[in-house]
Amino acid sequence: MALVELKHLTKHFEVRPGLVDRTLRNKPSRYIKAVERLNIDVQENEILGIAGESGCGKSTTCMMIAGLLPPTSGEIRYRGQNLGTADAAALKMHRRNVQMIFQDPYESLNPRFRIADIVAEGPRALKLWPESEISERVIAMLAGVGLNPGKYAERFPHELSGGERQRVGIASAMVMEPEMIIADEPLSMLDVSIRAGILDLFRELQDQRGFSSVYVSHDLSILGNVADRLMIMYLGQAMEVGPVEQVIRSPQHPYTRALIGAVAIPDPRVKRPIPKISGDISRPIDPPPGCRFAPRCPYADDSCGHTFLELDTSDPGRHQAACHRLHVLPDEGL
Amino acid sequence: MSDTINIAEPVLEVKDLGVRYETSQGMVHAVSGVTFDVGKNEVFGIAGESGCGKSTLIRALLRLLPDNADSTADRMRYLGMDLFAMSDADFREKILWQEISLVPQSAMNSLNPVYRVGDQVIEAIRAHRSISKVEAAERVAELFDVVGLQSDLMQSFPHEFSGGMRQRAMIAMSLALDPGLIVMDEPTTGLDVLVQERILRRIREIRAEISSSIILITHDIAVIAELSDRIAIMYGGQFMEQASAIELFDNPSHPYTLGLKNAFPSIQNLGNELISIPGSPPTISGPISCCPFEPRCPFHIEQCAISLPQPLDCGNGHEVRCFRGDEAEQLRPLAADKNTWRSLN
Numbered sequence: 001m002a003l004v005e006l007k008h009l010t011k012h013f014e015v016r017p018g019l020v021d022r023t024l025r026n027k028p029s030r031y032i033k034a035v036e037r038l039n040i041d042v043q044e045n046e047i048l049g050i051a052g053e054s055g056c057g058k059s060t061t062c063m064m065i066a067g068l069l070p071p072t073s074g075e076i077r078y079r080g081q082n083l084g085t086a087d088a089a090a091l092k093m094h095r096r097n098v099q100m101i102f103q104d105p106y107e108s109l110n111p112r113f114r115i116a117d118i119v120a121e122g123p124r125a126l127k128l129w130p131e132s133e134i135s136e137r138v139i140a141m142l143a144g145v146g147l148n149p150g151k152y153a154e155r156f157p158h159e160l161s162g163g164e165r166q167r168v169g170i171a172s173a174m175v176m177e178p179e180m181i182i183a184d185e186p187l188s189m190l191d192v193s194i195r196a197g198i199l200d201l202f203r204e205l206q207d208q209r210g211f212s213s214v215y216v217s218h219d220l221s222i223l224g225n226v227a228d229r230l231m232i233m234y235l236g237q238a239m240e241v242g243p244v245e246q247v248i249r250s251p252q253h254p255y256t257r258a259l260i261g262a263v264a265i266p267d268p269r270v271k272r273p274i275p276k277i278s279g280d281i282s283r284p285i286d287p288p289p290g291c292r293f294a295p296r297c298p299y300a301d302d303s304c305g306h307t308f309l310e311l312d313t314s315d316p317g318r319h320q321a322a323c324h325r326l327h328v329l330p331d332e333g334l
Numbered sequence: 335m336s337d338t339i340n341i342a343e344p345v346l347e348v349k350d351l352g353v354r355y356e357t358s359q360g361m362v363h364a365v366s367g368v369t370f371d372v373g374k375n376e377v378f379g380i381a382g383e384s385g386c387g388k389s390t391l392i393r394a395l396l397r398l399l400p401d402n403a404d405s406t407a408d409r410m411r412y413l414g415m416d417l418f419a420m421s422d423a424d425f426r427e428k429i430l431w432q433e434i435s436l437v438p439q440s441a442m443n444s445l446n447p448v449y450r451v452g453d454q455v456i457e458a459i460r461a462h463r464s465i466s467k468v469e470a471a472e473r474v475a476e477l478f479d480v481v482g483l484q485s486d487l488m489q490s491f492p493h494e495f496s497g498g499m500r501q502r503a504m505i506a507m508s509l510a511l512d513p514g515l516i517v518m519d520e521p522t523t524g525l526d527v528l529v530q531e532r533i534l535r536r537i538r539e540i541r542a543e544i545s546s547s548i549i550l551i552t553h554d555i556a557v558i559a560e561l562s563d564r565i566a567i568m569y570g571g572q573f574m575e576q577a578s579a580i581e582l583f584d585n586p587s588h589p590y591t592l593g594l595k596n597a598f599p600s601i602q603n604l605g606n607e608l609i610s611i612p613g614s615p616p617t618i619s620g621p622i623s624c625c626p627f628e629p630r631c632p633f634h635i636e637q638c639a640i641s642l643p644q645p646l647d648c649g650n651g652h653e654v655r656c657f658r659g660d661e662a663e664q665l666r667p668l669a670a671d672k673n674t675w676r677s678l679n
Contacts, residue, residue: 053528054526163614191383191384191553192555192597192598193383193593193597193610193615194597194611195608196596196597196599196608196609196610197610198610199608199610200608200610219599220527224599224601225599225604225608244604245604249604258528259527259528262527262528262530263527263531263556263601264531264534264556264557264560265556265559265601265602266559266583266595266598266600267602268559268560268579270602272531274535275528275531280496280499281496281529
């Protein structure tokens with residue numbers, strides 16, 4: 001059984017017009033449709049990568065899975081239980097079971113807490129263990145993420161480098177013994193030479209503890225390295241999902257093809273073909289009902305503007321793309 | 335790679351540039367012993383991680399250093415003109431923007447939010463050239479066309495632009511006075527993949543059209559590989575290695591370059607295991623007396639901690655600042671092994 005199942009998950013944010021427009025001109029509210037009927041199943045022990053450009057809804061999705069943002073419609077099931085109807089005790093358990101690692105290690109640590117207190121904050125807030133046990137676990141956890149407790153426990157965040165801070169962020173998440181880690185661009189603020197070390201740590205902990213993870217990034221090179229399965233999102237809709245190697249090596253959806261073709265390659269001999277898509281990404285304010293990539297898609301026809309395909313993600317081995325026009329696309333490239 | 339690069343006739347010559355900051359914690363040697371030439375129509379890439387001194391280097395070049403900084407150089411010449419001998423007023427009037435222009439880091443936030451984008455570029459042109467507003471506006475329309483913005487967008491305010499459009503507007507501004515050298519500081523950092531791709535392609539097209547040289551500064555090895563003719567790898571305020579792009583990727587010789595190559599993921603080699611460089615980048619305070627990479631280097635020898643290696647010429651314009659630069663052939667296979675780097679911890 002999947003650990004987390006999202007069913008037709010939708011999040012709309014209301015944009016209310018100003019007081020004058022609303023009362024005198026009777027202007028209706030508009031809606032930013034951040035996430036639209038999204039289906040995701042995350043299996044136990046699986047790392048699901050989500051990639052997409054800014055505004056594609058990846059962070060909103062993370063917030064909803066973590067229970068920090070209620071969905072507009074659709075449901076989130078955790079071990080089969082619907083979060084929307086869960087009682088307070090179950091939600092408390094959910095907050096322990098699902099932990100987040102944040103993007104910016106410079107902003108996400110309280111500057112006035114010592115490192116040991118930062119890591120201990122979660123267990124203390126949920127009163128998971130007696131204080132003496134919390135201290136022991138914090139010390140062990142710091143050692144587990146490669147920070148010598150004798151050296152780091154009493155320090156403040158400003159005394160640490162970016163890589164060390166991100167290790168603290170990981171320790172704070174792991175000390176809760178979560179079943180699920182949501183990592184939202186955890187490497188993007190770090191230098192190249194230390195990224196691989198954090199990535200190693202993440203994988204090592206995953207081997208030891210067997211948590212599931214949703215790993216969000218705009219960097220397909222990193223996702224290709226860490227994720228088991230990859231989902232590509234565009235303006236709130238899932239475009240393609242499948243085993244990571246298949247999605248990257250043989251992308252199906254026109255958007256995925258463009259995205260993967262656009263990734264810069266660290267080899268001066270490689271010349272990439274020019275992606276054949278036009279225009280800029282827009283904002284999902286009152287978008288048309290169909291595929292949101294259709295206005296930029298060189299292969300779109302009328303049908304694309306009216307309906308879009310929902311992906312079925314229950315089988316982790318299945319590679320599928322939400323495109324009506326797959327039959328007219330060329331075999332490779334775009 | 336362009337055929338018209340002429341390294342014998344450099345646009346910019348820099349020899350032994352050093353920049354020190356005086357801080358409450360003492361002298362910080364942000365840049366030291368940096369020597370390079372930029373050829374005509376060449377893209378010279380400088381790659382390095384945060385704090386390596388790459389931004390200080392271009393600030394020294396453009397005279398944008400803060401008051402507590404002090405720069406020295408044996409030589410700094412633009413088309414034969416001695417930049418160091420020039421007064422600040424002369425430099426601003428004759429060189430800055432006219433000859434050497436800058437696309438600043440986070441160009442996204444470098445536009446004034448309350449002026450129309452077109453007017454800002456017009457103003458930049460009219461500050462240096464005595465031409466009418468109408469003529470300047472025509473020039474801006476041309477520039478917008480070069481960077482792929484429609485000319486009616488001149489009437490827009492910056493908030494109406496996306497990140498990629500703002501970046502293109504800044505590139506248009508840097509081209510405004512036909513400079514001979516454009517310095518681009520992290521031109522695609524913070525942009526989405528598809529937008530980055532378009533900016534890179536646009537820079538390549540502009541380069542084919544105009545004869546300017548470009549200094550490209552970034553931490554992104556992939557971006558630098560896509561655009562540069564020659565590349566310098568910077569660490570701890572020094573150039574560790576410089577060579578043509580192809581030579582650097584085929585025959586990397588400095589242990590730091592080898593480490594970076596291991597650590598950088600490529601979408602083309604999904605199976606490759608990434609290997610990090612243990613430790614963290616140095617804080618460069620006090621005089622520099624040894625190799626700054628020594629504490630993180632798996633191949634360091636006794637000498638590395640005692641004295642500073644001088645650049646070693648490997649031929650074909652390939653220079654390595656390493657005592658073991660001539661052993662690169664033997665070090666390369668060792669550097670590809672994860673255990674080599676692990677043994678340091």
